[in-house]
Amino acid sequence: MDYMIAVIPGDGIGPEVTGEAVKVIEKIGGKFGHSFVFSYADAGGAAIDKTRQCLPGKTVDICRAADAVLLGAVGGPKWDSLPGEKRPEKALLGLRKELGLYANLRPAILFEELADDCPLKPEIVAGGIDILVVRELTGGIYFGERGTTMTKMGPAAYDIEQYSEGEVRRIATTAFEMAMKRNKKVTSVDKANVLESSRLWRRIAAEVAEDYPEVEFGNFYVDNAAMQLVRDPKQFDVILTSNLFGDILSDEASQVTGSIGMLPSASLAEGNFGMYEPVHGSAPDIAGMDIANPSAAILSAAMMMRYTFGLDKEAEAIEKAVASVLAEGYRTADIAEEGRETIGTAEMCRRICDAI
């Protein structure tokens, strides 16, 4: 059986880190006897340069023909002066919409070896952090009605937050399914003391919770959740939340780990299709220098193995290899403490492949 993967290298360090992730996937294929087939497509600045569009139709077709997409990152100073609609980053919203990617999974894991990178006090994070933020990705205020109007106080602008029961039920089910494979705890985050859309969210989340009696379920208001993430992050397993709150809380949770070069993500559609990408951007300041950390892209490939292909052993092999290379003391510059010798992008990947 062939596993079809569309690769969108993108801009800046995107081509470097996706190139390394592809090597790791090939290594997994060799070790476990799978055949991974790659097809390449452009998006972001690279696509603008070739076609004047940030998301050409051909790219969407290539993604749709694949089982999963591996994306690097898009954007950079070269395209910063373009108007909003034409910017490389617009490709990301287009991909989410065109591919129906409604669930964004952002793990925030603090590797024991990198505990020093964590900005919180050691006693708060002792024993490590392992949080999964499940963010709704195709609804809410980012996709709601928007416009401008005139008020007594002058010209005004508005964006509407709207969620249907179906949208909430779908993302809540994803969160509970994830929790069943983890530590069986879901915390739903909303602002139900103020927002009508949050009251609907809370009611549907509670209904879905009834189908998962083994999972401990609770609700937090978003302001409290933001506070608890830095006060006591270990209390969380799966955080279920909306597009807007998830955007903010997933970045907060990732900062708690302190290492942006280590953080993968997945965006899932119905039926196991998914797009996998590092959390970081295109890092134009270090592009082409062989110093970017490829781990986030490589760990995104591990998520692809698990969530799209159902290859749990293969996912674990990648994750363990990354952890063991860290345990042996190898670091790229972004995760090295002062005075420690560092290795480059390609060597980090080679060591991870050797560990597999």
Ligand code: NAD
């Ligand atoms: P960034 O994540 O690209 O970089 C922030 C800092 O982290 C930089 O100092 C960078 O060198 C460092 N960094 C990031 N990834 C690293 C890695 N793997 N290894 C080592 N160091 C790493 O964020 P930014 O600077 O705000 O954005 C740069 C460009 O990326 C912008 O055009 C932005 O719009 C775009 N962006 C794209 C995505 C995406 O494609 N999903 C996400 C965020 C930002």
